[in-house]
Amino acid sequence: MSKDGTLGELELLVMLSVLHAGDRAYGVTIRQAIEDRTGRMVARGALYLTLERLVEKGYLTARMADADAARAHRPRKYYRVRRAGIQAIKASRASVARMWRGLESVLGDA
């Protein structure tokens, strides 16, 4: 969302989830990974729009493969994080970390 190359919260979650899912990162597994780790179910429409936006920004690449009967013979869209995506994740973490700095007394070390 933001213009400075850092990621919005949902975008960050999606990017990290794609990394977690590894070779098998597509809609179902990405959503699952977010739910497993955060307990939060991402709205389907929001997920696809986010993925679309991340591809447009050049943070993700996608390819279509593996259509089978379990999914009505529609191919899966597999995502991978590009170099620019890794940098964006790091930049996001860095900016959050900067915001944390100096608040340890209030927030603890979490």
Add this chain to the structure above:
Amino acid sequence: MTRPPRLTAGLLARLLPRAMRDEVLGDLAEDHRQMATAAGDAHARRWYRHQAVAMLARLVADRGRRLAGPAALASAGSLLTDLRFGLRRLRRQPGYAGLTTAVIAIAIGANAAILAIASAAFLAPLPYPNADRLGLLSMEFGGVNQGGFSVSYQDAESARDGTDAIGDLALFLDWQNVNLTWNGEPERTPVNFVSPNYFALLGFRPMLGRGFRADENAAGAAPVAVLSHGTWQGRFGASPDAIGERILLNDLPHVVIGVLPPDAHDLSHRFGLRTGVYTPLAQAGPLTGLDLRERRSARYLYGLASLDDGATFTGARDQLSVVADRLAASAPESNEGWTFALRPLDDVFFVDARSSTLMLSAGAALMLALVCTSLAALAQLQVVGRARELAMRQMLGAGAGRVTRLLVVEALILAAGGGGLGLAAASWALGLIGSLEVLAMPAFAQAEVNRVVVLGLVVMTVAVGVALSGPVALGAWRTRSSSPHDAGVRDTGAGARRRRAVLVAAEVALASVLLVGAGLLVASFYRLHHTGLGFDTRHLVTVRLDLRGERYAEPDVLRQTAQRLVDDAGAVPGVREAFLWSPSRLGGGNWVYFLTRPGEFDADPLARVEASRHHIAPGTLGNLGITLLAGRDFDATDAADGPRVAILSESLADRLWPEGAIGRRVETRSGQAGLELEVIGIASDARHRSRVNDPGTDQRDIYVPYAQAPERFLSLQLRLHPEADVASVAAALRDRVRAIDPTLPLYDLATMAQQMRDEESQSRVSATLVAGYAGVALALAVLGLYGLLAHAIRQEQREIGIRLALGASRQAIAGAVIGRGMALVAVGLAAGLVAAFFGARLLAGSLFGLPPRDPVVFAAAAAALLLPAFVACAVPALRASRVDPSDALRS
């Protein structure tokens, strides 16, 4: 395996952006499957629909935001709120919402289905190059087409040679089936005997091999065959090696020389016949025994004529009439009274479909217009009824625009819901229509939901939306008063009320016409369904065989084979009795004898009586449950060399000899030869061919022993054990037949129950269709009536209050309201019944066993209208009688 709900998935597939389609649908399908395993199918389907809607809403909002930029954000958000609010409001009035949606769905669905048929009938051109230069040549006797049989070979040659307007003429004969054997596998296959130029005239180019050469159509030429694409795929596994293969047609060897492409649909295809194999016309003689070329009166062929450059159909017809006159003079015995007819292909295939389609379209459009008008009236009442709530909203600060938008959104939700359901209804109806062979109209089978239909659907939905929201947009809800207390009291003037009363009366009239029509068709279907055939049809299965080929040329062989077939079939497990009865098939063709008393056949042609001829064996009548009323059944003494005998049906016997027929001799012709049969028995009447045809006329049937009149076409009847499985009996029977003759295909296997259902299906469809229309019309009439009265009472609340205060009884108030409503109903009903009385004659042809002016049906239709109409009056009447005078006077 569980699948996502088809309709939702299909809609989603259409609505999703292409880039996202596979991904989203695939993921959803996967999740759906998991959901179904975890929580059950029903839950998973609901979940799927919910996901689809939620996601689409999100996508639409996102696209809108991107297009319109942040400025539109707020507006889009409030639209979403409006939608949600509208849905909630509609849920609180389920009666109004449900009924409106259903009425819209039926009206739009019917229109969409008819539009699909119409677009197939009008917009799809014939798939032949120069189709507008092609015509079908046939002959007419006394200006009437004689049962579709058209030209003889010799007449066609005269027509081509005697005119210069006809550039080219191909002949074809397509109503025969042959036994096609290849690799030892026999199969019954429709054959089309054609002139070599037939393919060229239709623009067909074989995709493999070649078409026929002129010399291959000469008598005695080496027999060759061209396969249809379907046969090539089905029988030859689409192998290119099929060219040069030797196949047997009715036991005669033919060499395959070509294969047609898949889109080569010949003229027969448009009549519903699926040609499997083509051979030159010259082969028709050896294969079917028809003497095509010898006699001028052998009118078995169809002619496909193409006009010469610059010629017109009118010019060609003029020249043809000259030829016909000349033939009538030179060959009066065969051509006296016969004339040529040349119809453009477009007329042949589309005229019938077009006129019925036009009628359907007019009806559907009328219905839609009526639905829109009624909905507009209803919506107006609905809004006025809510005027108090809306005025309150306004006072609390909602702008006029905002309130209007709220109401328009509600109307659009209803219209869109109805439109969506209508689409589903239309595709369901088209599937149903397409699967019914009885509706053999080509346009019906080809109708589908195409772009035109979808476009029409959108237009209709918008029209309904406008009708529903029109009154709102025009500010019907707005009141001049600033106080919510006064809102809703004022409304339209007397003129508007009178107009609405006329509309309601018209709706009642239309509903009663349609109710009468539906009643007639339903009663007719019911009677047909419960009419027996006059013989025992339970667990009865018919199969056919065609004993073609040289080996069956001897009558003795025919007899022996038939006997063996019956014996072997009787031994199949699950078969209780097997017996001979040919031909036999509901709705199928019959064989006939023309009969007279002896000596009258030539002396008095008008005395000839046409009777259906049945070839049976001793015991067949008993097996069928047909009672022998007098005389005796056939027995072993009625052998080939015995005296020729026959059994007559009661009606036929009464027609020929009212004084008693047993022992009489009846004269007929077998081919050209004279024949006399002795009547040895009289059987009860049975409807062998059909319950539908000529239900009122006599059942004239003559039974002859197969032993004395063996035929190559054979119908075998099997009476099964009640629990026997038809498919396994068929398989076992096939094996036994193969053991007798491996080139003999068993075909047209059908249970009598299935044949009876097929026979009923047209009646069932039209009854359902008209009943559906009648239901919509009734719903509209009742809704309109209710709306009118409810509204009137709301307006006259003060007056009612005054009357009550002055001492009027509550019964009198209710009675007055009911009286007012029922007076309208009476006017509409009377008009409708009169119209139905005169219009019912149009249905006479489709009715079975009851007159078009059946009084019971008319009475039932009136009752079916009066009852709900009374309820529609009673509810507001009750409300009127409960008015509290003090409240009414104070408000």
